[in-house]
Amino acid sequence: MSMTLLRRLALTTAFAAVMMVGAATGSARAAGPLTYDLKPTRIAPDTYVFEGSTKHFTRANGGNILNSGFIVTADGVIVIQTGPSRRYGEEMRAAIRKVTEKPIRKVFISNLHPDYWLGSQAFADVPIAALPGTIAGIQEEGSGIADNMYRLVGDWMRGTEVTVPTEPVYGSTVRFGDHRLRLIPLSGHTAADLMILDETTGVLFAGGVVFCDRTPTTPHATVADWLKELDTVDGLDIRLLVPNHGHIRSDKACVAQTRDWLTWLDGTLRHAVDSGLDMAEALELPIPERFEVLDVLREEYRRSVAHLWPKIEQAAMPRVN
Amino acid sequence: MGHALYQAGLAGAMIVAAGVAFAAGSPSDPLNSVMWEALRDQYFAGAPVVFDDAVRVNAPAAAEDTRAVPVSVDATALGHVVEMVAIADLNPFPLVLRYHPGTAAPYIATRIKIQQATAVRGAARTADGVWHVSGVMVDAAGGGCSAPPASYAQKDWADHVGEVQARLWPADTDGVARLRLRIRHPNDTGLVDGIPAYFIETLRVDAQTPGGSPELARIDSLEPVSENPVYSLDVRPPPDATALVLRGRDNQGGEIRATIPMPPPGAQPAMRPAMSLKPADQPWSVGQ
Numbered sequence: 001m002s003m004t005l006l007r008r009l010a011l012t013t014a015f016a017a018v019m020m021v022g023a024a025t026g027s028a029r030a031a032g033p034l035t036y037d038l039k040p041t042r043i044a045p046d047t048y049v050f051e052g053s054t055k056h057f058t059r060a061n062g063g064n065i066l067n068s069g070f071i072v073t074a075d076g077v078i079v080i081q082t083g084p085s086r087r088y089g090e091e092m093r094a095a096i097r098k099v100t101e102k103p104i105r106k107v108f109i110s111n112l113h114p115d116y117w118l119g120s121q122a123f124a125d126v127p128i129a130a131l132p133g134t135i136a137g138i139q140e141e142g143s144g145i146a147d148n149m150y151r152l153v154g155d156w157m158r159g160t161e162v163t164v165p166t167e168p169v170y171g172s173t174v175r176f177g178d179h180r181l182r183l184i185p186l187s188g189h190t191a192a193d194l195m196i197l198d199e200t201t202g203v204l205f206a207g208g209v210v211f212c213d214r215t216p217t218t219p220h221a222t223v224a225d226w227l228k229e230l231d232t233v234d235g236l237d238i239r240l241l242v243p244n245h246g247h248i249r250s251d252k253a254c255v256a257q258t259r260d261w262l263t264w265l266d267g268t269l270r271h272a273v274d275s276g277l278d279m280a281e282a283l284e285l286p287i288p289e290r291f292e293v294l295d296v297l298r299e300e301y302r303r304s305v306a307h308l309w310p311k312i313e314q315a316a317m318p319r320v321n
Numbered sequence: 322m323g324h325a326l327y328q329a330g331l332a333g334a335m336i337v338a339a340g341v342a343f344a345a346g347s348p349s350d351p352l353n354s355v356m357w358e359a360l361r362d363q364y365f366a367g368a369p370v371v372f373d374d375a376v377r378v379n380a381p382a383a384a385e386d387t388r389a390v391p392v393s394v395d396a397t398a399l400g401h402v403v404e405m406v407a408i409a410d411l412n413p414f415p416l417v418l419r420y421h422p423g424t425a426a427p428y429i430a431t432r433i434k435i436q437q438a439t440a441v442r443g444a445a446r447t448a449d450g451v452w453h454v455s456g457v458m459v460d461a462a463g464g465g466c467s468a469p470p471a472s473y474a475q476k477d478w479a480d481h482v483g484e485v486q487a488r489l490w491p492a493d494t495d496g497v498a499r500l501r502l503r504i505r506h507p508n509d510t511g512l513v514d515g516i517p518a519y520f521i522e523t524l525r526v527d528a529q530t531p532g533g534s535p536e537l538a539r540i541d542s543l544e545p546v547s548e549n550p551v552y553s554l555d556v557r558p559p560p561d562a563t564a565l566v567l568r569g570r571d572n573q574g575g576e577i578r579a580t581i582p583m584p585p586p587g588a589q590p591a592m593r594p595a596m597s598l599k600p601a602d603q604p605w606s607v608g609q
Contacts, residue, residue, distance in 0.1 A: 151462055219385075276490040276499040276591025278430035278553040280379040280393035299383075306385035313551065317486035317503055320567075321579035 034156055036064050036088055038095045043248060044201040044240055046072045046179065048099060050083075050092060054214040054246050054295035057084065057115075062156035063149060064088065066115040066244050069205060070096055071198060074177025076105025080196060080205045081244065082119030082128075084149060086160040089119025105176060108183075109165050110207030110244065111190040112137035112220070114149045120163035130165035131185050133192025137220075138164050173199070188226030189216075195233070202239030209233060212246030212254035213293050215300035216261055218307045223266040230259045246295075261291060265301070269308055273316050279309045348372055352440040352456055356410040364406060364416060365444070365452045373453035375399050378443040380459050384435050387465030389547040392417070393430035394443030397555075399453060402427035404446040408456075411439035413466050413512060414544040425526075425538040426497050426555035432547040434465035434510070469516060470507040470548045481505045485567060485579035489558075490591035496557045498584075499591030500526065502567060503551045504577060510544040520544050521577065524569040526554065528562040529580070535559065558583070 040048035049069040057063045063084030071078040077096055082089045093104070109117045109130040117138060120128050130138075138145075142162040150157045171185045184195040189208040196205040208217070209229045233241075233255050241255070242248050272282045283302050291297055350357035351372055361370055375398040384390040396402045405427055407417035413436055420429045427445055435441075442456035472478040484505040492498040504521060511518025524540040537556045558565060562583065569577035 148462055272592070275589075276488075276501065276553075278391070278393055278501075279432065279551075280391035280430050283379065283381055283391065302381050302383075303385045306381070306389075306391075309391075310389065310551075313501075314486070314503065317488050317501065319484060320487045320581050321483070321485045 034062060034087065036062060036083075036091050038064075038088075038091050040070070040095055040099055043069075043242070044198075044203045047198065047201055047203050048072075048096075049242055049248060050095070051248070052115075052245075056296055056299060057149065057152040059152075059154050059156070061153075062088070063115055063118075063153045067242055067246075067248065068092060068119075069242060070099075071176075071179055071181075071201075072100045072102060073105065073179045076103050076176065078105055078176055078179070078181070079107040079123060081110060081116045081207075082107060082123055084115040084118050084153070085157045086119060086121045087156055087158070089122030092119060093122045106167075107165075108169075108194065108196055108205075109134060110194045110196075110205070111192060112141060112145070113190065113208060113217070114145045116207070116244070117163070117165065118146060118149060118157075118160055120165070121159075121161060124163055127167045128163070128165040129167040129169045131170070131192040131194050132168045133187070134190075134194065135165050135168055137191065138162065169194070184232070186229045186232060188222055188224075188229040190220040191222075193229065197236060197238065202237070203242060204233070204236060204238040204240070205242045205244075206233060207244050209258075210241060210243040210254050211258050211261075211294075212241075212243045212249060213257070213295060214243075214246035215291075215294040215297050216258055217245075217300060218265075218304045221307065223262050223308070226262055227259060230255050230262075257294075261294065264288065264291070265304055266308070269305065269312055270316075273309065273313045279305060279313070282309060350440075352410075352442075352458060354410045354440040356415065357440075360408060360410060360415055364408065365454075368446070368450055368452055370444075370452045370454055372455065373399075374455055376443050376445050376453050376455035378441060378456050379430075380441050380457050382458070382460060384459050384461035384465070387435045387461045388468055388471075389432040390435050390441075390459060390461070390465070391430065391432050392441055392443075393428070393553070394420075394445070396427035396443070396445035396453065399427065399445055399447055401448055402445045403448055405429060406442075406444045407431075407433070408442040408444070409433060409435055409439050409459075409545055410442070412436050412545050414510065416543050417545045418543055419541040421539040421541075423536055423538045424557045426557070428553075428555045429540070430553040432551055433545045434468075434547055435459060435461045435545075436466040437461055466510050466512055466545065469513045470509050472505075472507045472548060473516075478507065482507070483575060483577045485577065487567065487579060487581045489565060489581050489584050491584045491588050492558065493590040493593075497555045498558055500554045500556050500565065500581070501551065502554075502581075503549060504569070505549055506571065506577075508544075508546055508548045508550055517573075518544065519571065519573055520546070521550060521569055521571045524552070524567065524577070526556060527566045527568070528558050529564040529566055530559050530561045531563075532561070534566065537565070 038050045052064040052066045068081040104126045107123045107128040180199040182197040186193045377395040379393040405420040438460045444454040486503040490499040508520040526537045527534040565581040567579045
C-alpha cells in the first residue's frame with residue numbers, strides 16, 4: 001500500500017513544476033504534447049463513438065483502448081464511459097462540444113475497469129451513473145486501479161484522480177428527449193456490468209460483456225455468469241453492437257466469438273488442472289488458430305491464467321488431513 | 322568484481338562446463354541483475370557456477386498478481402540433481418526455497434511473492450558440485466512481499482492453518498508421479514508492521530510402504546513463497562507404496578501432517594508440458 005502511495009507522491013513531485021505552470025495560467029488542462037486526438041464517428045442517428053485501439057494500455061496509446069460514446073438527445077447529451085484518464089475525459093468533452101452545443105445531461109459508467117471511468121473528473125459537474133456494485137468496486141479498488149494506470153501509461157495520467165460515480169442506477173428504462181434507454185444490469189465480466197440499449201436506434205453499448213476481435217479480459221470475471229450474460233445479449237433485438245473493446249458490428253458474431261473464447265479458456269484450464277499440469281506450465285499451452293483474430297492473445301491468455309487458475313485448482317484438490 | 326571468492330570452484334566448472342556458455346573468469350549474468358554477484362557469493366559460495374539453459378525456468382514476463390507469481394524450475398535435462406534453489410534477485414528475501422529432490426525428478430513449481438520487477442532464477446546442483454543457473458525477467462507492479470496476507474481478513478483463519486489439499490497422479494512409464502500440494506497458511510514475510518514472520522519452513526514427502534517410510538523429497542521453504550502455498554513435484558513412489566505422507570513445520574513450531582492416498586485405479590498419469598494439449602486434442606465441445 002505504502003509503496004503505491006510513494007509512487008504516486010513521486011510522480012506528483014516530478015510533475016509539480018509543470019502543474020504549477022498550468023495552475024498559474026488558470027488552465028484546467030494539463031500542459032504537454034500528448035493528445036488522444038479523439039474524433040467521433042457517427043454510427044447511428046444522434047449516436048457517436050470514439051474508437052480506441054485493441055491493444056493493451058501502453059505509453060504510446062495512453063490507455064485509449066476503448067470505444068466510448070455519446071448520444072445527442074433533445075434533453076442533452078448522454079455520455080457512455082469516460083476513458084482511462086482525466087486528459088481523455090477532457091478531450092472527449094471538447095470533441096463532443098464540436099458536435100453539439102447541448103449540455104451534458106448524464107454520464108453512464110459500465111463497470112469498474114480503469115478505461116471506463118478514470119476520465120470522470122472532466123464530467124464532475126454532471127450526474128455520473130453506475131450500478132451500485134460498480135460504485136462499491138470503485139470505492140474499494142479505485143485508488144489501486146488508478147495507481148496501476150500511472151505505472152502503465154505514465155504522463156498521460158497527469159492530474160487524474162479517482163472520481164466515484166454519484167448516482168446508483170438499476171435495471172430500468174429511462175427516457176432522455178426522444179431516446180429511450182434500457183439499462184440492463186448483469187454480472188459475469190465483473191460483479192456489476194451495465195449494458196445500455198438505446199431502444200430508439202437499436203444501438204447496444206455492451207460494455208465489457210462482449211469483446212470483438214480483442215481477447216476478453218478476466219480480472220474480475222466469473223466465467224459461468226459471463227456466459228449467461230452472453231445469452232442475454234443473444235436475446236436482445238439490436239441493430240448495432242458497440243463492445244467496449246474491439247470492432248463495432250451490426251451482427252452478433254462477436255457474441256459467439258466471446259463465448260467461444262471463454263468456453264475454450266475455462267475448459268482448457270480445468271482440463272489442465274485436472275491433468276496435473278502446473279500453473280506455470282499452463283502459461284505456455286497452445287491456443288487454437290481460430291483465436292488468432294483476437295488481438296493481444298497470448299498476453300491476455302496469460303493474465304487469465306493468473307486470474308482463473310487458483311480457484312479452479314483449489315476446487316479440484318481434495319482435503320487430505 | 323568479486324572474483325576472489327569464485328576462483329576456487331572455477332577449474333572444476335571449466336571442466337564440466339563443456340558445451341555450456343561460459344566466459345573466462347566469473348561468468349557474467351545474462352540477465353544483467355545488479356544483485357547477481359552478491360547473491361552468487363551468498364548462495365553458491367565457493368562452488369562453481371555456470372549459466373545453463375538446460376535448467377528451464379518458467380514464469381510470466383509480467384506478474385499479474387505480485388502475491389502469487391507462478392514459477393517452475395525444471396532441471397530434468399541435467400539428469401541427476403542433488404539440490405535446487407529458486408531466487409528472486411530483488412526481493413527483500415531473495416531465496417525462495419531449497420529443494421532436495423532425493424529420488425524425485427529435479428522439478429519443482431510453486432507461486433512466489435515479488436516485491437518489484439526482478440530476475441527470477443532457478444539453479445540446480447549436480448553431483449559434481451556445479452550449480453547450473455538459469456532464469457527469466459519478471460516485470461511487476463510491486464508490493465507482493467509487503468502486502469498483508471488476505472487470510473487475516475477472515476476471522477477464522479487460524480482455525481484453518483495447516484489444512485492440506487493434495488492430489489497424486491499415477492506414475493508414468495518412467496516411474497515419475499506428479500504430486501500437487503496446497504497448504505492453508507498465511508506464509509507471512511513479517512514485513513508488514515506489527516505482523517511477525519509466520520511461514521512454512523520445512524516440508525518432507527515420505528512413502529508409506531510395508532517395509533518402512535523412505536523419504537521421497539524435501540523442501541526448505543521460505544518467506545517469498547505465496548500465501549496458501551501450492552507446490553508441484555515429480556516424485557517416484559516405490560511400487561509397493563500404500564500412501565504418501567507429508568510432514569512439515571512452520572517457523573513458529575506449527576506442525577503440518579497429512580496422508581495422501583494413492584491415485585484411484587484407472588486414473589491417468591499427469592500431462593507433461595512437452596506433450597501438452599494440441600488444439601485438436603480438445604476433449605470438450607465448444608459451447609458446452
